[in-house]
Amino acid sequence: MVKMKLVKCVHLLLVVVLFGSMVLESSASFVPVDNYLIACGSSQNVEFLRQIYAPDSGHSSVSLKSQGNSIVASSNSSTVPSPLYQSARIFPATSSYKFDIKREGRHWVRLYFYPLPDPGHDLTSASLTVITENFVLLNNFTFQNYNGSYLFKEYAINVTSDNLILTFIPSNDSVAFVNAIEVVSVPDELVPDxxxxxxxxxxxxxxxxxxxxxxxxxxxxxxxxxxxxxxxxxxxxxxxxxxxxxxxxxxxxxxxxxxxxxxxxxxxxxxxxxxxxxxxxxxxxxxxxxxxxxxxxxxxxxxxxxxxxxxxxxxxxxxxxxxxxxxxxxxxxxxxxxxxxxxxxxxxxxxxxxxxxxxxxxxxxxxxxxxxxxxxxxxxxxxxxxxxxxxxxxxxxxxGLLPVETLLPVSPSRKNKIGIIVGSVAAALAALTFIYFCYCCLVSRRSKTAQQGQGHTWLPLPLYGNSQTMTKMSTMSQKSGTASCISLASSNFGRFFTFQEIMDATNKFDESSLLGVGGFGRVYKGTLEDGTDVAVKRGNPRSEQGLAEFRTEIEMLSKLRHRHLVSLIGYCDERSEMILVYEFMANGPLRSHLYGTDLPPLSWKQRLEICIGAARGLHYLHTGAAQSIIHRDVKTTNILLDENFVAKVADFGLSKTGPSLDQTHVSTAVKGSFGYLDPEYFRRQQLTEKSDVYSFGVVLMEVLCTRPALNPVLPREQVNIAEWAMTWQKKGMLDQIMDPNLVGKVNPSSLKKFGETAEKCLADHGVDRPSMGDVLWNLEYALQLEETSSALMEPEDNSTNHIPGIPLTPFDNSISMVDGVTSGTDEDAEDAATSAVFSQLVNPRGR
CATH class of the missing domain: 2.60.120.430 (Galactose-binding lectin)
Known part of the structure; x- marks a missing residue:
């Protein structure tokens, strides 16, 4: 009997030890830096699920700010779901909790609501709106439309500052309330990007x-x-x-x-x-x-x-x-x-x-x-x-669909300011409208006396084409005698094509001439009457997104001329069609020469020259105009190659005018292509020229490694080329993942400079990235290293890439980034007539 009892005790002990080890295993891995457990309205600590919730008053790292006096409600009734719901803080006016954040990143924000009985307020009918600085969490929630007796909400919010503010807004002449709040750090790896x-x-x-x-x-x-x-x-x-x-x-x-x-x-x-x-x-x-x-x-x-x-x-x-x-x-x-x-x-x-x-x-x-x-x-x-x-x-x-800004109540002083601003803007608009009306009358009078062959400026195109308006403004083609064009000599904006000319050029949009399909519509190869090959981009009237990009591309291309940017030949705006015509690019997108096709591999020198050409185009966008232009969709399908493999940047559908002199960024919705997006732009919705620099860094790695920017079929650590390549670059082993066709054919110093340049482009923060002018200078230096190596290398030595007898000293990074270098500025004055096509020519899925 004693032996049996002893065996049972041993078994019980083993179970306890096993259970304890499991609990330790499941609880000891992560300790949150920020761990705020707040019992709102309570006067003492509250224990709930073995955790201690502190009162919201007198907390050293949590402050409560209210536009009116908040009210405390409490109840010891047995009907209350748990001790955490036995107290509440009631807000007759907009109020907020401010939490000091020690470590930026994802945080749990957990909210507990239970409408306690209160003699002065019916919390069941209270209308709750809860927001942070950037997000709406709840909007006009009321228990009258809710089947449950209590409400628990859990959010994962990425906090990017040293504090988090939770604002409670009563609406519909009601009050807001909350019973408990948790703000707790989350491990970085829990929610991926x-x-x-x-x-x-x-x-x-x-x-x-x-x-x-x-x-x-x-x-x-x-x-x-x-x-x-x-x-x-x-x-x-x-x-x-x-x-x-x-x-x-x-x-x-x-x-x-x-x-x-x-x-x-x-x-x-x-x-x-x-x-x-x-x-x-x-x-x-x-x-x-x-x-x-x-x-x-x-x-x-x-x-x-x-x-x-x-x-x-x-x-x-x-x-x-x-x-x-x-x-x-x-x-x-x-x-x-x-x-x-x-x-x-x-x-x-x-x-x-x-x-x-x-x-x-x-x-x-x-x-x-x-x-x-x-x-x-x-x-x-x-x-x-x-x-x-x-x-x-x-x-x-x-x-709901209301942004944070519309839910914040407007103070009286702010209302007065807004009234003054609105009045001023209205007066200014009225004056501008009058001036514009007078200008239109003057232009109309002059147009009646103008000669029939006189050119006109590019007018903003409507969402869909207006054949009558545009046909009246067309001129007679000297060659065909039809209403066809405004000559390139008389206008910087391109030739006006009739729809019939487009039909003839594309053989009535023959499917055999289809080059690609994008979000805007289809792209066809066409041939003009004089034998010139062109790419014809036909907008899809049912694609609003495509048409918006279509219009942006017209506006941008009408202002840009550079050897390394695509140039517009003309357009057609008849029969509710919106069509752009570009010169045909013989060698298509850069990506098709890197992977996915049977085309011969590019040499290292060719790749450097292509990257330099694209960098010149982007450098011109950022610095060559009165106000900078941010491309916002830099990728290998938007870098096109002509018959001589000269690179040109294409597809300006997502482009955005850069910040003015007194601004550091442009606040805008995030747009771009997966794998190329600047992570800082994604986090903050703040666009700068450095966002293009990051995307170009991804392109550089794509050119070197000849694989897509994102490949979800690869192991987790290899999916994103930017992250994967950077791990090898930081180990100084970039040659281990480069295109096998380049192995033994690249000067190590040239590769090192190329890798350092890409690494700087892919810095997490824009302030740490170089300008496109700096990137251009470094790529030109990498090309010089390669050319010098090729010129001095002994013909019989095919086993190494070094320059015999001339050791190449690594370039000092402290002076490699030079501002104001004349990198490609001479190119800006070159002939503007360049080859052009779209990024979607060989990408049937488009953007």
Whole structure:
């Protein structure tokens, strides 16, 4: 009997030790730098889920500012959901909490609301609006339209300053209130900057510039997990109520101690309790066992959602015995998933991130499914966890379409200022309107006496063409006798083509002459009457985005002339058509000479000359006009090559006028191409010329490594070329990832200077990046090093790239960046007639 008791005690001790080790494993990985747990309106500390919440008054790092006197409400009633809801701070007027932030980055912002009974206010009908400096979190929320008794909201917000301000705004003659607030640091790796977008299937970059709201966090096949079981204080609920068919899934579980974390997956991504349970295929009562397990999740329409799926093969007894597909809505997100191949073992966690941008106005659900791969002979599927987070919209809101600025109340002094400004602007507009009217009358009178062959200035084009207006302003072509053109000699804006001339040039838009399709429409190769090959860009009337870019390109190209920028030949504006005509570029986009085609590889000297040409074009954009122009879409498909491989920058549809002399940046919505976007621009929505410099740095690495800027099929650390190449550059081993066709054919000093230049371009902060003039100077120096090496290299020595007898001293970085260098300024005065085409010529998917 004593022996049996002893065995039981030993077993119990082992269980306690095992449980303790699991708790330690799941709780000791991350310690938040900022960790504010605030019980609003409370006069003492409150314990909730083994955490201590401090009162909001008298806190050294949290300050409360209110336009009116706030009110404290409290209750000890047994109906209150938890101790955290027993007190509340009520705001009759706009009020805010300011939190001191010690470390910038993602933070949890968690808000707790429960309408306590208060004799002076009906909190059930209170209208809540909560905003930060940059995002709308809640807008006019009221418990009258809510089925629950209390409200818990969790947000992930990227804080980029030394404080975070949460503002509570009462509306509709009501009050605002809050019971508790959490502001807690989040590990940098928890929320990535990139994910895989669906419909269309492409990388999605720049998540750090958005706010996220937790909508669902599910523990598949497992129990409710609270902050006590999660290293980051998250709550995971059971998935059963979201299953489309309950019998289609069966719960499975193993001991959490079996879970083996490897690589980038840590308990901070999800606790081992999540990976130790799962849903697998059950009996869906259907004749075909190739069915899917589907979860149906109600969501708010017109928002994009961040979706993270968690997998861990805890059911297989051997490797490669479970192959399945993952579907999000109607899209196949992952095909032929073999977890043991991805993780090289069983019981190893794996997760994948997606952005589902298919939630439309008529869709209020998001579905996630797993099912057997029909190509495999194995029937089975598994899912361990699922997280869904709403992504802030274009108005930087997570609740509605009103931006932060419109929700802030206007003070009386501010109203007076606004009234003065509005009055002044109105008076100025009235004066300008009168002047413009007089000018139009004068122009109209002069046009009646003008000769028939006189040219006209380029007028702003309407959204769709106006054939009558433009045809009346056309002149008779001396060559054909039709209304065709204003000569290049008499106008800097190009020739006006009739639609019939465009039809003849493209053989009625013959599909065999199609060069590419973009967001604006289609691009065709055409031949004019004199035999000149041209590229014809035909706008799609149903593509508003394409037409907006179309108009921007006209406005930009009408002002720009440079040897290394594309030049416009003419346009057509008849029969509701909007068409641009460019000279044909014989060698197409730079990208087609780097990868994806059978074209012969470029030599190192050719690549340097192409990069120098593109840099000259961008340098002219930034400095050659009265006000700088930021291209905003620099990439290898927008660098075109003529018959002599002279590089020209193309596609100005996203271009933006740069900041004026008294500004440091232009505040604008983020636009560009995945993989090339300046991370600082994405975080702050502040555009500068240095944003082009960053994109050009990506181009430099693309030219050297001959691979796409983003390649989601590669291992995680290799997906982004900028990050991957920088790890090798910092080790001084850039030659290990360069194009194999260049190995043994590049002077090491030239490669070193090229790598240093790209590294400076790819600096995280714009202030640390060089100007395009500096980049140009360094690339020209790299070319000189290469040419000197080629000229002095002994013919019989083919085993090395060094210059025999002449050691090349690395150039001093302290003097390599020289301002005011005459880098390509002589090019600005060269002949403006250059070859041109579009970035989408060989890119059928366009931007």
């Amino acid at each position: 990139q994910a895989l977008a669906l419909t269309p299937f492409a990388p999605f970059s720049g998540l750090s510039g958005y706010a996220l709201e937790t909508v669902y966090r599910l523990n598949m096949g497992g129990p409710l997990l609270t902050a006590q079981n999660d290293t980051l204080g998250r709550t995971w609920e059971n998935d059963k109520k979201y299953l489309h068919v309950n019998s289609s899934a069966v719960n499975v579980s193993v001991s959490p101690a079996n879970i083996k974390y490897k690589g980038a997956v840590t308990p901070d991504i999800a606790p081992n309790w999540i990976y130790a349970t799962a849903e697998t295929m059950g009996d869906a009562n259907v004749p075909n066992m190739m069915f899917n397990i589907t979860w149906v999740l109600p969501v708010e329409p017109n928002f994009t959602y961040f979706v993270r799926v968690h997998f861990c093969d805890i059911v297989s007894s051997s490797l490669n015995s479970l192959v399945f597909n993952l579907y999000i809505n109607s899209d196949i997100a992952l095909q032929s998933v073999d977890l043991s191949t991805l993780t090289s073992d069983l019981d190893v966690p794996y997760y994948k991130d997606f952005v589902s941008n298919s939630s439309a106005a008529d869709s209020d659900t998001l579905t996630v499914s797993v099912g057997p791969d029909t190509k495999a002979d194995i029937t089975g599927a598994i899912m361990n966890g699922l997280e869904i987070m709403k992504i802030s919209n274009e108005a930087r809101s997570l609740d």
